Amino acid sequence: MSSLELRGITVRYGRFTAVENADLLVPEGTVTGLVGGSGSGKSSLGKAVVGLAPVHSGRVLIAGSEAGRRARRSPVQLVFQNPYASLDPRMTIGASVAEALPRETGPRTAPGRRAPARARRAARDAEVARYLELVGIDPARAVLTPEALSGGQRQRVALARALAARPDVLIADEITSALDVSVQGAVLNLLRRLQRELGFAMLFISHNLAVVRYLSDQVAVMDGGHLVECGPTERVLERPEHPTTRNLISCVPTLALAEEAS
Structure with a gap:
């Protein structure tokens, strides 16, 4: 098992900065849910980990070592959102x-x-x-x-x-959002079981806070390319400190009620 650590990651597409100076640690054997609104930079950050986004500066570390310098061929794997495009037909x-x-x-x-x-x-x-x-x-x-x-x-x-x-680390980028509601739960249950059985670290990217709560040990929140809040799942979702987190929670009725009750 290995951890994933991002240090000062900045992603730029030409003059546009999608992610700026992001620091994040996904401890070994755990799941970090990365949430944010559309255009917040969460998918760009995930793609930066596997070299699919233009990293302007920063470092990606797997178990404390530079990802590109490890002997193993694929220390990190990404599962894409669209299952119809991720497999060669x-x-x-x-x-x-x-x-x-x-x-x-x-x-x-x-x-x-x-x-x-x-x-x-x-x-x-x-x-x-x-x-x-x-x-x-x-x-x-x-x-x-x-x-x-x-x-x-x-x-x-x-x-x-x-x-x-x-892989030592799995990146799951909105992997159920393109699926029918009837099968989303089955895929999430499978992912949760496999993560626990195999023990890999996982960065789970989603806009769905209810799903993130179900899967994650900790939650990181992005807004405008910045990581604005990060902490244990229960603390972040029940006692959010940043306005962006509170706004995301307000869009999920069950989570909003839980916050009010706390």
């Missing part, structure tokens, strides 16, 4: 998951010797089946392409693909 779901597996996946051999190709393929197929089962997808469906799956099933495959890379 030309690849089977099994091939998509297999592509993310570390190269050393396969049977152990004596130093300097390589296992036969058939044994390597069998080992990778077994790993693909394991990760599909982990997210509730029948391994027999590995031969299908994404178009044969529902949105919820595609998001499960996207999650399996991210976990197959064996």
Whole structure:
């Protein structure tokens, strides 16, 4: 298990500053919910962690080390919001998951010797089946392409693909907002169970405070590219200190009532 630490992250798109001097720690084995209104910079901050946003300054540390200098290939994985765009429509779901597996996946051999190709393929197929089962997808469906799956099933495959890379940290960016309400709960329950079983640190990005409360150990609030509040979930949502947090809570009736009761 590893922690994620952001130090002074600034993200700029040309002259526009999306995130300015953000500091955030996601302790190992925990979930931090990152919330904010549209355009607050929360998705840009998440993408900066995996190198998909232009970082003007700052550092991303995994377990105290620069993310780009670690020996492991993929210390951080991002699960995107749209399950219809995150998987290659030309690849089977099994091939998509297999592509993310570390190269050393396969049977152990004596130093300097390589296992036969058939044994390597069998080992990778077994790993693909394991990760599909982990997210509730029948391994027999590995031969299908994404178009044969529902949105919820595609998001499960996207999650399996991210976990197959064996990341230290998972970034989940609004991963249920594009799904039908009927399947959102199932995907969230799955994510919560996997995080607890596998113990990875997770930055969960969402505009939905009710979901963030369900999943998160701590909450960070963004407004106008700045992190304006951060703390344990119950404290932030029941005794918010910043006007932006109070405004977000007021938009969720159950949370607003909880605040008034406290």
